[in-house]
Amino acid sequence: MMPDQTLRFIVIDDNKLDCFIADKIIRYGGMFEHVTVFTEATAAIAFIGTNAPPDSITKTIIILDIQMPIMNGFAFMEEFEKLPEDIRLQYAVFMISSSVNESDRDRVTEYPSIRLLMNKPFNKEMLSKMISHLG
Amino acid sequence: MEEKEKIKVLYVDDERNNLVGFKASFRLEYTIFLANDTIEALAYLEKNPDIRIVFCDQRMPVKTGVQFFEEIRSSFPNPIRILITGYSDIESVIEAINVGNVFRYIKKPWSSEDILSAINEGNKFYIANSLIAIKNESLQKAYNELDKFAYSVTHDMRGPLVSLLGAIDIAQDIDDISSIRELLTMMKDSVNNLDEFIQNIHDYYNINRGQLQITEIDFNDIVQEQINTYKLTSKMSHVKFNTHVNQNTPFRSDPMSMKIILNNLLSNAFKYQKRNNPDKLVELSIDIENGLATITVSDNGIGIAEKHIGDIFNMFFRGTSQESGSGFGLYNVKDALLKLNGEIKVHSVLDEGTTFKIVIPNK
Numbered sequence: 001m002m003p004d005q006t007l008r009f010i011v012i013d014d015n016k017l018d019c020f021i022a023d024k025i026i027r028y029g030g031m032f033e034h035v036t037v038f039t040e041a042t043a044a045i046a047f048i049g050t051n052a053p054p055d056s057i058t059k060t061i062i063i064l065d066i067q068m069p070i071m072n073g074f075a076f077m078e079e080f081e082k083l084p085e086d087i088r089l090q091y092a093v094f095m096i097s098s099s100v101n102e103s104d105r106d107r108v109t110e111y112p113s114i115r116l117l118m119n120k121p122f123n124k125e126m127l128s129k130m131i132s133h134l135g
Numbered sequence: 136m137e138e139k140e141k142i143k144v145l146y147v148d149d150e151r152n153n154l155v156g157f158k159a160s161f162r163l164e165y166t167i168f169l170a171n172d173t174i175e176a177l178a179y180l181e182k183n184p185d186i187r188i189v190f191c192d193q194r195m196p197v198k199t200g201v202q203f204f205e206e207i208r209s210s211f212p213n214p215i216r217i218l219i220t221g222y223s224d225i226e227s228v229i230e231a232i233n234v235g236n237v238f239r240y241i242k243k244p245w246s247s248e249d250i251l252s253a254i255n256e257g258n259k260f261y262i263a264n265s266l267i268a269i270k271n272e273s274l275q276k277a278y279n280e281l282d283k284f285a286y287s288v289t290h291d292m293r294g295p296l297v298s299l300l301g302a303i304d305i306a307q308d309i310d311d312i313s314s315i316r317e318l319l320t321m322m323k324d325s326v327n328n329l330d331e332f333i334q335n336i337h338d339y340y341n342i343n344r345g346q347l348q349i350t351e352i353d354f355n356d357i358v359q360e361q362i363n364t365y366k367l368t369s370k371m372s373h374v375k376f377n378t379h380v381n382q383n384t385p386f387r388s389d390p391m392s393m394k395i396i397l398n399n400l401l402s403n404a405f406k407y408q409k410r411n412n413p414d415k416l417v418e419l420s421i422d423i424e425n426g427l428a429t430i431t432v433s434d435n436g437i438g439i440a441e442k443h444i445g446d447i448f449n450m451f452f453r454g455t456s457q458e459s460g461s462g463f464g465l466y467n468v469k470d471a472l473l474k475l476n477g478e479i480k481v482h483s484v485l486d487e488g489t490t491f492k493i494v495i496p497n498k
Contacts, residue, residue: 014456015294017321021301028308039456067290069453069462098297099290120294121301 006058007131008034010091012044012076013065022063022122034060041071045079052087059092061130063122066097066104073097077111088113094130096120141166142258143185145214147176147203148192157190160247165254172196173203180211187213188257190241190250193220193227201227204235213264215257219243280450287451288336291461295329298322328459335463338395342470347389349498354382354421354428357390361397361419368405374415382423387498392471397430399464400491404434406458409486412436426497433490439483447481 009032011022019037026035038044041064048062066073073095080093093113097104098120108117115133118126145168146157154169161167168186170176172195180186189207193200204216218231221243231237238260239253302322309315358378369376397419404417412435420431439447443454448469451462472479477495 015298015325015459017298017302017318017325020318020321021298021305024305024309028305067294069456069460097290098294099286101286120297121304123301123304 003033004031005034007032007134008058008060009036010044010048010060010062011035011037012041012062012068012073013037013096014039014068015065018065018120018122025122025124025127028124041068041073041076045071045076048080048091049083049087052090056090058090059134060090061134062091062093063130064093064095066095074107074111077114081111081113092130092134094118094133096122096126142187142254143168143183144188144190144254145170145176145179145183145186146190147171147173147195147200148190148219149195150192153192157250161250161254173198173206176203177207180207180214184211184213187215187261188217188254189214190217190219190253192243193218193222193231201231201235201237204231204237208236213261215261217241217253217257219245283450287462291332292329295325295332298325324459328461332461332463335461335467338467339463339470341391342395342467342474345391347474347498348391349387349389352386352388352390352393354380354386354423357393357397358419358421361401364398365401365405365417369417372405372408372415373413374405374408374417377416377418379418379420381421384423384426386423386426386428388428388475388495389498392475393495395471396468396493397432399468400432400493403460403464404432404436404489406460407455407489408434408436428493428495428497430493430495431490432493433488435488438485438487438489439481440485444481444483448479 009022009026011019011026013019013022016039019039023035023037026032036047038047044062064073064076071079077093080088080091091113092115093111094115095108095117096119097117100117100119105117108114116130118129141164143166144161146154147170148154148157149171151171154171158167158169168179168183170179176189176191180189189204191200191203195203198206200218200220204218207214207216215238216235217239218235218237219241220227220231228240231240238257241249241253299322302318302325306315306318309318358380362376362378365376368374401417401419408415415435417434418431422429437455437457439454443452446452447454448465450466452466453460453462469479472493472495475495475498477493480492481489482492483489
């Protein structure tokens with residue numbers, strides 16, 4: 001099967017093992033080959049602002065960890081929501097965390113660009129859920 | 136609370152003579168404020184938030200004493216309210232208690248004994264209330280901390296486990312042995328992180344709940360111990376470790392706290408090094424002089440951004456994702472120093488290095 005060029009991935013997580021796992025799961029099976037990993041959200045937001053997908057058919061799934069030093073998941077979203085709409089629409093943000101609590105659930109609703117909040121560990125089922133959520 | 140300071144008492148009465156008589160009787164023992172009406176009384180309360188006892192006559196032209204007390208109950212809740220009245224029918228007593236929420240009820244004409252005993256008892260009640268307020272505040276603080284603690288602990292404990300679970304999952308699909316080895320190295324880091332975190336919680340508990348055990352401290356021993364601990368790290372990560380001890384006089388302190396402080400500062404100094412620096416350096420210097428231990432831990436590592444310096448001692452704060460940290464270490468350092476009446480200063484320049492300077496008094 002040819003890799004799907006219209007779907008790309010950005011993984012933002014300060015935990016290197018979690019990045020490694022996500023990268024492996026996404027690439028596994030050869031369906032997707034565009035995976036960019038960031039261990040710092042500040043670098044990710046700079047990249048996203050200047051490297052939007054080349055056309056409107058191509059979508060990028062952002063897998064975003066909540067608890068990170070310096071810029072956490074929510075601080076990242078603050079910046080992300082300020083981006084121009086045509087850029088934002090090319091991304092689909094999925095938040096993940098190893099401990100989802102009520103206040104996180106409440107905060108997620110403040111950011112319209114967040115599609116879902118999911119519990120770690122990231123696995124194949126979660127990936128399919130994200131993809132099917134794109135519709 | 137100062138023992139010598141006189142208790143402040145406010146007396147409100149529309150009859151001048153009563154006011155003058157009151158002041159004459161009690162001015163030596165208490166600081167007395169006299170108010171002719173409730174407006175004047177409010178002004179005194181506003182200016183003197185430490186007024187402890189308020190006496191008020193019931194029968195006054197504009198407002199009754201009960202009405203006045205009802206009014207100040209919410210705006211000035213702290214002073215103890217005592218009603219003075221010539222009318223002692225049961226209805227007015229009930230009203231005074233239910234509406235004015237008075238502490239005591241004194242019948243006119245009052246005797247000195249009545250007033251003194253009312254001030255005395257009222258003052259005890261006032262002190263008890265203030266203590267409860269202080270306790271409540273610290274309880275609320277502890278409660279908030281616990282909340283934050285529970286959240287972060289679940290995250291920091293579950294995080295590494297979840298990573299391991301994910302790693303085991305994907306390992307099933309990896310055939311390449313070098314990828315498996317790479318994965319194992321990262322899994323080991325994850326286990327170490329969890330272990331470090333649990334050790335930090337243990338330290339936290341020890342600092343906060345444990346009693347200090349003051350003994351004589353030989354800093355040469357302590358430093359030798361640290362040299363042994365970091366021998367391997369120093370060699371593996373090519374970090375030079377220089378130490379210096381100058382102790383000619385005995386020094387007494389709690390060895391556990393001392394160890395927590397040094398362990399955390401040194402592990403940070405070794406951890407947050409610049410990866411490509413060929414001359415990585417950590418220095419530990421200890422001087423004992425005039426009953427003070429001055430400890431300096433410095434490195435030429437990545438440094439701390441100026442905007443983060445104020446946050447580094449906060450629980451769960453992490454300033455970088457270059458290395459994994461629990462955000463617990465420096466919090467424990469600060470806590471341990473608090474117990475030892477010590478002080479810590481930090482000087483750091485981004486990309487150049489960090490120096491922590493600690494001064495601890497002899498116990």
